[in-house]
Amino acid sequence: MASSADRSPQHHTQKMKKRFQETITHLREDIGKVDEPQLKAMFETSAEVLTGLAKAFDDYEKKNEAAWRKH
Template identity: 40%
Template sequence: MSHRVIYGEDDPRRHTAKLKAMLSGVADYAWHDVGKVNDPRAQALLKTTAEILLGLRKAYDEFEQEGEMIWRKAS
């Protein structure tokens, strides 16, 4: 059973969670497609795309972790 937390529209976690899922999906798609193309430049582009998107997703993770610590201190 999945426990989904619903955040308010003004809560940044609502938006970061959605964007993280989208970034992960596109990164996975890019990694998967690397093996489907023969052009080394296209492969490099797909790999770079995936790495950048996963790096951005990590930034969202760190933002959420910092935010959780701040929210815990405030309550």
């Protein structure tokens, strides 16, 4: 049976935001390790997309956007 923490939306959004940030950091670190410009661009673009996704999760937690508020 799921614990109360497992049922908490904030518990899950915080876990995902942490994973996004770990991946963002990894992608940006690897940009300096590769020589191919296209791969560098793909890593940076991926980091930016994940940054936006992390922001969406943060907005959900804070109910900053109308879409996340109960009507």
